[in-house]
Every structure is written in structure tokens, then in C-alpha cells.
Amino acid sequence: MAYLLRALSRLPLWLLHFLGAVAGWATYLASRRYAARMRENLTASGVCAPNECGKLLRRSVAEAGKSVLELPAVWLRPEQQALQLLKKCHGWEHVEAAHQRGKGLIFLTPHMGCFEITSLYYAARHPITVLYRPPRLPWLQPLMEFGRKRGLVSLAPTDLGGVRALFKALRRGEAIGVLPDQVPSKGEGVWVDFLGRPAYTMTLVSRLARSTDAAIVFAFAERLPHGAGFDLWLEPLTAELPEDPAAAAGVINRAVEGVIRKKPEQYLWSYNRYKVPNGVERGEA
Numbered sequence: 042m043a044y045l046l047r048a049l050s051r052l053p054l055w056l057l058h059f060l061g062a063v064a065g066w067a068t069y070l071a072s073r074r075y076a077a078r079m080r081e082n083l084t085a086s087g088v089c090a091p092n093e094c095g096k097l098l099r100r101s102v103a104e105a106g107k108s109v110l111e112l113p114a115v116w117l118r119p120e121q122q123a124l125q126l127l128k129k130c131h132g133w134e135h136v137e138a139a140h141q142r143g144k145g146l147i148f149l150t151p152h153m154g155c156f157e158i159t160s161l162y163y164a165a166r167h168p169i170t171v172l173y174r175p176p177r178l179p180w181l182q183p184l185m186e187f188g189r190k191r192g193l194v195s196l197a198p199t200d201l202g203g204v205r206a207l208f209k210a211l212r213r214g215e216a217i218g219v220l221p222d223q224v225p226s227k228g229e230g231v232w233v234d235f236l237g238r239p240a241y242t243m244t245l246v247s248r249l250a251r252s253t254d255a256a257i258v259f260a261f262a263e264r265l266p267h268g269a270g271f272d273l274w275l276e277p278l279t280a281e282l283p284e285d286p287a288a289a290a291g292v293i294n295r296a297v298e299g300v301i302r303k304k305p306e307q308y309l310w311s312y313n314r315y316k317v318p319n320g321v322e323r324g325e326a
Contacts, residue, residue, distance in 0.1 A: 042180060049110065050117035054126060055268025057114055058107045065106020079105070079310045086236040088305040100306040107264060108155065108309065115157045116188025120165070125270075126155075127162050127262065132275030135258050136163075145211030145255035147246060149221040149278075151297050152309035155262040155271050157188070160218045162262075162273055164192030170210040171218040174199045199226070204245065211253040218260075221246060221297055224316055231287040232324030235294045236301070239324060240315050247282050247289035259300050264307055276300070 049057065069076045080098060083089070089097045115123050139146040148163070150156045160171050171189065173196055176182055190196055195210070197203035197217075207217045222235070225243040233242040250257055257278035262271040278296050282289040301308045317323050 043184060046113045046184065047117055050113035052114075053268065054111065054114055054270065057110045058264075058268045061107035061110030062103035063106065064110060065102045065104070068106065069102045075311055078313065082236075082310045082312075082314065083305075085238060086301075086305075086310075088236070088302055097306055098310075101308070101310050104264065104307050105309060105311055111155060111264075112157060112188070115155065115161070116184060120161070120191045123158070123161060124165055127158055127273055128265065128270040130162065130273040130275070132258075132277075135256075135275050135277045138277075139256035139258065140167075142256065143214055145214055145253050146216040147211070147249060147255045147257045148216060148218045148260045149246065149257060149293070149297070150218060150260045151222045151300060152220060152312050153261055153301060154264050154304065154307045156220070156260075158262050158271055159260040159273060160189070160194055161191060163216060163218075164194040166193075167216060168193040168195070168210070169216040169218055170195045170197050170206055172197050172199060172203055172207060172220070174223070207245075207249060208252065211249060211255045217249070217255075219243075219246060221293055222312070222314060224314065224318060227318050227320040230318075230321075231290050233287055233290045233294055235314065236298055238315055240294070241318060241321060241324075242290040242294055244286040244290055246293055247286060250282055251284070259296060261300055261304070263304055274303075 079101065083098055083101060084094050114126065136146065150159050160169055163169050171194060175198055176185055186196065197206040210217050224241055229245060230241045230243050232239045235242065249255060259276045261274045263274060264271060280292050282292055
């Protein structure tokens with residue numbers, strides 16, 4: 042498999058996206074469970090009118106496939122070649138403003154667009170520690186680490202040691218990266234509304250922000266048409282985070298929803314956002 046991925050990394054991005062769209066539809070048609078989750082998550086989200094959800098769903102199926110087939114290009118090409126895929130950065134002034142404060146910086150990158158390239162772009166300039174969940178497939182671990190640990194990137198696994206690494210990075214005035222819509226483990230989240238349904242939502246981000254006075258910036262790498270590359274959009278969280286963990290998680294969820302609504306077809310609707318983690322009782326928002 043590793044040889045196949047390295048071979049794919051040499052293909053032009055437009056071809057990878059074409060193959061990805063085909064693979065996305067193949068997966069959708071072959072897996073009833075996958076297809077049902079995509080339809081349910083999208084139609085229940087409220088991001089589209091009932092008569093427009095079908096069109097958005099078709100686009101989302103293709104975009105989900107592209108998000109997988111573009112990974113070899115981002116992970117396995119030489120760093121400078123991978124960085125050339127990112128064409129423009131909008132909102133870098135928010136990063137500079139955070140640096141001027143002398144505090145840490147929390148990048149929140151939802152499961153949307155090419156979220157793998159956002160940390161690579163920042164790490165070509167400044168150090169960043171990225172929280173990640175080790176993959177279930179053992180053979181994927183070395184490839185993931187090779188693709189992500191480039192430039193000034195450090196990886197922090199989703200355990201106590203990883204959380205400590207995030208706190209240390211922020212206290213050094215550095216940046217960290219977190220997927221704010223990733224489902225946390227038992228004891229690490231609260232039930233908060235997300236796109237119209239209760240979702241177990243992490244409280245880590247608000248704890249990090251309150252403890253270190255770090256700035257929060259949302260990062261979204263938009264996938265451009267015809268394999269032209271990606272545009273990075275950076276947007277600060279302007280709302281204040283309440284002290285109550287559930288209320289703070291709600292503020293972050295609303296902000297994530299705002300990012301999703303800008304390009305809903307590029308959100309990963311197949312992600313099992315509403316699952317109940319082991320040992321957690323289903324709650325109400």
C-alpha cells in the first residue's frame with residue numbers, strides 16, 4: 042500500500058481529484074452505512090433547503106473522495122512541492138496580531154477541505170504542535186508521521202501526555218492545532234448542540250484558552266476547482282468564551298458551523314460526529 046501511495050503522490054492534483062471523486066462515488070454506492078450517514082448528517086444539519094440538499098449531497102460525495110486521494114500529494118511530496126499546492130492565504134494578519142500579543146495561538150481546523158495542509162503551511166514559518174489520534178491501521182502510522190512531521194511540526198497524541206505537550210507549547214508562546222469537531226473520549230466532553238443535534242463536544246479548547254490566554258483562529262484550506270490547489274482562510278474567534286464548559290463548547294460549535302456554511306460541500310459529512318463514545322451516556326444539549 043505504501044508503494045501505491047507514493048506512486049499516487051507523483052500524479053498531478055487535478056488527476057488525483059478526478060480519481061478521488063470516482064472513489065467517493067464508489068464508496069457511497071458500495072456502502073449503505075456510509076451513504077446513510079452522509080445523507081442523515083447533511084439533511085439534518087440545516088445548511089441547505091430541502092429542495093437543494095440533493096445537489097449539495099452529490100457535490101459532497103465527490104469532495105469526500107478528493108479529501109482522501111489528495112493525501113499522497115500533501116504527505117509524500119517533498120515539502121516545498123507540497124507547499125506549492127497552497128496558492129493564497131487570507132487572514133494572515135490575525136496570526137501576526139496573535140504573535141504581537143506574545144501569547145500562544147490555537148488553530149481550530151474542522152474536518153473540512155484539505156485540513157492536512159494547514160499545519161504544513163504554518164510550520165514552514167513557525168513551530169506548531171498538532172493534536173492527532175493515531176490511526177487504527179498500523180501500516181498508516183509511519184506514513185502519517187512522515188507526512189505531518191515536517192517543517193516545525195510536533196505531534197501530540199490524544200492522551201494525557203499529548204495534552205501536556207499542548208499546554209507547554211502555548212506557554213512558550215507557540216501555536217497548536219486541534220480538530221474542534223473531533224469526538225472526544227469519556228470525561229473530556231459535554232453534550233452540546235451541533236448543526237441541530239446533540240453532539241459530544243470537547244472541552245479541551247476552552248481549557249487551553251483560559252489557562253494560557255491564547256488567541257483562537259479558525260483555519261480552512263479551501264479545495265479549488267479543477268485541481269488548481271488550495272486557498273487558506275484564517276478567521277479569529279471574536280466571541281468571548283464563558284467559564285462554563287458547556288457554554289464555551291457551544292460558542293466554539295457555533296463558530297465551526299459558521300465556517301462550514303461558507304463551503305458546506307467541503308465538510309466531511311461522512312464523519313461520525315454524533316457517535317456516543319465508550320462509557321458515555323447519550324445526553325441532551
